[in-house]
Amino acid sequence: MKKYSKWKKNFIGSFILLALFFLTGCQENAGEADRAEEQRTDLTDQAVEGQTADKESLEAEGQANGIANESALDAQIDFSALQKENPDIFAWIHVPGTTIDYPVLQSEEADDFYESHNAYGQADEAGAVYIELANLKNMCDFNTVLHGKSGKDGTGAFAELYQFADPDFFGEHEKIYIYLEGNVLTYEIFAAYERENTSLLRSYDFTYLDGCAQFLDDLYGIRDMTMNLRDGWEGATPYHFLITLTTHRQETDERQFVVIGILTQDAAGTIDRIVAE
Numbered sequence: 001m002k003k004y005s006k007w008k009k010n011f012i013g014s015f016i017l018l019a020l021f022f023l024t025g026c027q028e029n030a031g032e033a034d035r036a037e038e039q040r041t042d043l044t045d046q047a048v049e050g051q052t053a054d055k056e057s058l059e060a061e062g063q064a065n066g067i068a069n070e071s072a073l074d075a076q077i078d079f080s081a082l083q084k085e086n087p088d089i090f091a092w093i094h095v096p097g098t099t100i101d102y103p104v105l106q107s108e109e110a111d112d113f114y115e116s117h118n119a120y121g122q123a124d125e126a127g128a129v130y131i132e133l134a135n136l137k138n139m140c141d142f143n144t145v146l147h148g149k150s151g152k153d154g155t156g157a158f159a160e161l162y163q164f165a166d167p168d169f170f171g172e173h174e175k176i177y178i179y180l181e182g183n184v185l186t187y188e189i190f191a192a193y194e195r196e197n198t199s200l201l202r203s204y205d206f207t208y209l210d211g212c213a214q215f216l217d218d219l220y221g222i223r224d225m226t227m228n229l230r231d232g233w234e235g236a237t238p239y240h241f242l243i244t245l246t247t248h249r250q251e252t253d254e255r256q257f258v259v260i261g262i263l264t265q266d267a268a269g270t271i272d273r274i275v276a277e
Contacts (some may be wrong), residue, residue: 165193
């Protein structure tokens, strides 16, 4: 198992919430709402500042992916334009150092609708990046699972996730950005590994404390020399917010590859939830 060390910022403690007896959901109190509103007005500047160091490399490596001519290279996403193309679009994902720069969708028709349809909603075996109905579109779940395909020829929205199996690539590429309307979320990638191709959302009940804790216990209990882990996140708890990108090579359904990030910055200050014990 390969590990990489990194100092953690002081704001990690801000994500530790009190355990309460209720179901998952985003919340804001009055004071937080005022603060969040002020932050929203300056959101574009914050997003640009957060990606300034990456800008030149992103321009060299990234690319726009068609729909509404949007790209995270601009450090802002026009959701009005995107949702005119397809109202199922609710977010945008960008992984610096890769060409992963795509809209994220959720279908009310079927969990796997975008497994065989593109971001325009047209039948297309290349699919699109999507979440299932079990996840909230506001990204307030403990673990939001994003799916994307990897084709036999190395194409597909998430084909480049396999680069994170390389220790050097993993060590040098740390960030995932998720754009929401009115917010930008930054995640630090702390794990990348291959696992049995089973549904995480059906294997763990992420709406309860025990299910979240079990996932973390299982993750850190893996004994696999090919697994990449970044040091410093061993203290992750069910009160953090994770994102899991998952894909599998289309010639086999036996194994899937996952890249897991943990929320380190919430530009608008709106990501919150109550955790059921």
